[in-house]
Amino acid sequence: MAPRTRQSERRRQVLTRERIIETAVELLDAQGEDALTVRALTSRLATGSGAIYWHIGNMSELLEAATDAVVATALDPHPAETAQDAHPAETTLDARPAETSRAGGPAGSVRVRETAGTPQDDIRAVALGLFDAVTAHSWLAAQLATQFTRNPWGPVTLRIFERIGRPVRALGVPRADWFTTASTLVHYLLGATTQTRQSAGDDTAPASEADRAAFLDTASSAWQELDPDDYPFIRAIAEQMRDHDDREQFLTGIDLVLTGITTLHPAPAAKPGERLPSPG
Secondary structure (H helix, E strand, O other): HHHHHHHHHHHHHOOOHHHHHHHHHHHHHHHHHHOOOOOHHHHHHHHOHHHHHHHHHOOHHHHHHHHHHHHHHOOOOOOOOHHHOOHHHHHHOOOOOOOOOOOOOOOOOOOOOOOOOOOOHHHHHHHHHHHHHHHOOOHHHHHHHHHHHHOOOHHHHHHHHHHHHHHHHHOOOOOHHHHHHHHHHOOOOHHHHHHOOOOOOOOOOOHHHHHHHHHHHHHHHHHHHOOOOOOOHHHHHHHHHOOHHHHHHHHHHHHHHHHHHHHHHOOOOOOOOOOOOOOO
């Protein structure tokens, strides 16, 4: 009995909230939200349900924690060096990893390295971090929407709004417009990233790059066959739709929003020797 008792004690010692969250993310990635159960966790972690509940109050809290963990990693301003970051002097926020899926970002979860730059650069880094995270984790988009609508005071909402809001403030947007401006950016991020995700079990979603190419080819051909009198614009853009890159399209949308912000709130020009006041 003594060896078994010592083994149980070791298991309790190594079981942490962080380990539970990490395992939850693995289950979500592998099989989707339905696979995240206490039974699955206890099996993976070789522990009892009581130990799980000791660290995590309920499954809703665990989903929130898993979502926040993935978002925190995606928005980390100092990600670990990767092979694509080997020459930081040549790296920009728009740089792509060597292998990039046209369906939405790099293979795996390689993120764009954030370098010191303008507030616009900071916003693009946040946007691309979230885009790539949603591409890598098919369950994430739905959870982001859930957290924003049901728990706006929770850590996920707070983290994203803070990371977007600080550069918005640095752009010189008046305080009275901070919430509206940041919300516009966040709503675009959530809407655009949700469209790129591939729902687990959805047979209509292209499952690979080849499937996506075939899907877009079919859609483009259908657009080109429309009546030119009724749909002149759609026929004109049919070929562009066939060849578009989701990630580039996403970043173009961010740039359009940023252009609108800076046009509405142009930065004041400093006179020689004058220091501009801090935003807000």
